[in-house]
Every structure is written in C-alpha cells, then in structure tokens.
Amino acid sequence: MGNRVAIVGIGQTYHKSNRPDVSQPEMVNEAVRAALADAQLEAKDIEASFLSNMETFEGIYLPDHGMADEIGAYMRSGLKVCTGGTSGASVVAEAFHYVAAGLFDVVMVTGFEKQDCGDTTAAITAACTPVWGKGVATGAIGEFAKQALTYMENSGSREEHAAMVRLKADRGACLNPYAHLKLGLKSIEEILASGYLVWPLRLLDFCPQSCGACALIYASESAAKKMAQKPVWIADVETVHQEPFRAGSFGDPTGLETYTQEVACERVYKRNGITDPIKDICMAELYEPSNWEELNLYERFHFCEKGEGWKLVEKGITEIEGAFPVNPSGGVIATNPIGATPTIRVAEAALQVRGDAGPHQVTRDVHTAMATALGGPNWTVLTLLKRSL
C-alpha cells in the first residue's frame, strides 16, 4: 500500500443554496483557511494542492482556472480531478496515492461546488455521452426515481422506510453546524405529505443543491508525527468504474448487473480483514443522493442481507446512537455541494474517528470508519479510515 498517510487537518464552509456574497475562489478560500487552522499550518507548508469540482456545472470549462492563487495553490504541484459525482472522493484517493508514493509529505485536498452559479441537471443532460445518452438522459432526479422504484419493487419495503431514513438524516443535520437543510422534521407523516419531485421520489426524498467547499490536509507518517492535530489514518482507498447507459442504472432493473459498490467494498474488506462490516467498521458516511438509495447502499456494502436494508433503519441500527451509525452528519440528502460532497463524507468520517464531530458525534467509539462516493454511471469510491494502523 505504500507509505502511511494521515489526515491532519479538516475544514469546511457552511452550506446553503445561494452564496452571492462570495466568488468561487473566496468560498473555497474559507474551507482552505479552516483546514489550515485545524492543522495549525500555514499555506506555505503545503507542498501540493489537489482540487475537485464538476466540469461544466458552473458553466466553466476549467473550474480551477482563476482560483489556484486564492486557495493556496500558487506555484504548488497538483491537479484538478473530475470523475463526476465521485470527484470529491477520487481526489481524496489521488492525493493519497501521491503521499503514499513518497512524492510529497504535506498536501491539501479541496472539493467545491457553487451550485448557484449553474444548472446541474442542464449540465448533466446537455453534456452527457452523445449517441447513447444524449436525448434520453434524465439527470440525477430521474435516475434516482428509477432506483427508488426498483428498490421498492425488489425489497418489499414501503415509503415509510424511506421516510425513516429522511427523519434520521434531518436529525443529524440539525446537530451539524455545517449542514445545509436543517428542517426540524418531526414525523414520517410530514415526509409522506411532501409533494412528488418525480414519482416516486418526493421533494423530501432528494438532496438539495448546495454551495460549499471542504478541505483536508494530509501528512506522511514522518510529517504527521510533528503535527499538532491527532492523525486519522487512511487505511485504504478503492475506485471502481463502469460505463453508463449500457450498464444498469443505480438500481439495476435487470437483476443481472454487477454493482460497483459490491466490487469496491469486497476488495476493501478483503484487504483489511473485514469479515463482518457493521461490527468491524464502526460507522459510515454514505453518498446517498436519496433516502431510497441509502437503503440500497446498506445492502450493496453488505451491511445486511439483500432486500433487508430497510430493516436496519426500522430497528434504529443506523441512528446516531445505534450499533452502526450511518450519516450522523445528515448526509447528502441534507447537504450536497457536489464536487465537495464526497470530500465531506471523508471529513465527517475522520471527525468521528478523531472524536471531534461535536453534537453529532456518534455514541459508539469509532476506531474505524468508511466513507463512500457514488457518481454518474454508478461509480464507487471508498475511503477506509482508522485511528491507528
């Protein structure tokens, strides 16, 4: 696996629908400064800078253009990563590879999206794969409506179970100072009364469009020893890709497709001696664009048997004080600045390992945590974090 790599600094902006007060570099600068403060480092200490953002979502062909100088990347090594929805985790993996290879000792990873600057669904549908995709692409909402329908059909779960996931997420978001949607939801009935976005997805079943940024600072093992902050070790990363429009969608209606989630997690579990994921891993931050997809992901990551994801939430196992907490931060359904969203999953999982999540710190002691990412053609990126290696 190469040299050991630790996360030694974590920072994020607050998130909301609109940030007309700041330019993109000014917004990203907030997260960069927060991570530097957390690590007790200065910009000059960073050797390389890695950025994640969605090409075209803000209508800019080089989103990092006009930003490097203001986010501490002036004359630094590094690059921008765009792999669709997984970008913010691909960049976590990419920067990990550089430090693990011994090329750098201290690097910064930054993800951002300023969704008040663009039209995400227009970008997804207009700039998607021609020939097989363009003209029939639905954007994320349509994809996850199909996923919800497929999951409901195959698992025997009811809308109430998705609503339970939504309630859990809002509970976490209300405890998370950085979360975007803090709705104060009280009941399942309230969620089931929200209107349909695209049947069977309700407005409350889907993630918002957020503006925000998240930054992480990594240190090599030797550099981490000199750092002020408690290290959170990156035990493993995995990325699994496939093509869109020829493979199954997020919920495979053919029943014949291999899910990237299963391939990814089986590799990580095998390499790390994980035989019973919800015991060996203490909590997870999942990339769930919808509550229905969270139920599906429970099954795909082998947190439970097939068709039983809804039972985990019904039994309260994935609540903050549950045996296997999932998304105590409120998750993606509460906060979704796309290019930062997977980076936030890693940041939040790392805060849980450090014990620094504050009001949304889970009850169970977290020595190991997993962060997941999902994107475009159902790609999966996983990051496994540990308190000690």
Place this chain on the structure above:
Amino acid sequence: MQIQDRVEQVDDLDRYVYHGRIDIPNSYSAGTVGSHFLTELRDKKIFLGMKCEKCNVVYVPPRSTCKYCFAKMDDSWVEVADKGTLLTYTVNFAPTAAQPAESPIIYGIVQLDGATTGFVHMLGEVDLEDLRIGMRLQAVFKPERDASILAVKYFKPLK
C-alpha cells in the same frame, strides 16, 4: 429547451456522426472584493486595487488573498490610475460569438499606473500600425455602465 442535435451520414458505408450543441445556463458571483471594484468602476469611473503591504503588491483586478503570502487583504484598498502602459497585445480579425465587439478587436494587457499586475482589456481609437508595446493608454468609459469590466469601453492612446 429544444434538442438541436442532428445525425449526419458521413460516407457510403452507413457511418454516422452525431452533431450537437451544448447549452448550459450559468451565473457567476463577482464576490465581495470583485463587487466593490465593479461598483466603484461603474459609479466613480475609478480603478481600485488591493494591496498586500507585506509583499508590496497591488492587485488589479483585486483579490481577497495575496497569492504570495496567503494573507487576507480585505480592506487594503488603494486607488490606481485610469492610465497605464501597454504590456502586450493581439489583434483578432475573426471573433467568435463570445467576443461581442466589432472586428478587428485589439486585446491588450495594460499595467495601470500604481498596479503591479496587468489588466486584460481592449484598445480603441488607434490605428493598428501605431500599436507599440510600452505605449501609454487611457481608459475610455461607456456613457451607460453596468458593474462589469465592460463599463470601460476600451483603452485609447494617451495624447
């Protein structure tokens, strides 16, 4: 939004090419510092720079963080001149739809007096034969102005 794509048969072997046009709406926040610069440019016809006292650099257009030392400069505004020196230029005789000025367009990088950085804009009221690196220039403002760098119509030779 209508799909404007079309499929073209490109040879006798029934092979096709898919022609498309990508139409994506977008906005861009000028931000805290940029908005102040643009307001003063529009209302007072003045150029403001942001100064890093430590590095002795005056940024025009302004930015909130110094690229050299990463210091926050938020309030270190300085006024620079509406006159400057041409650092380099290029002439475009075949503009695209994204370059909405009359052809030929003379693009220049102007270092305003008092600024450390170059400012990218256009030149006007000048014969192409008279263009010289180092020539002195003066901003010409439009009578009706938005909070945009196009509040400046162009830079003309300083007589």
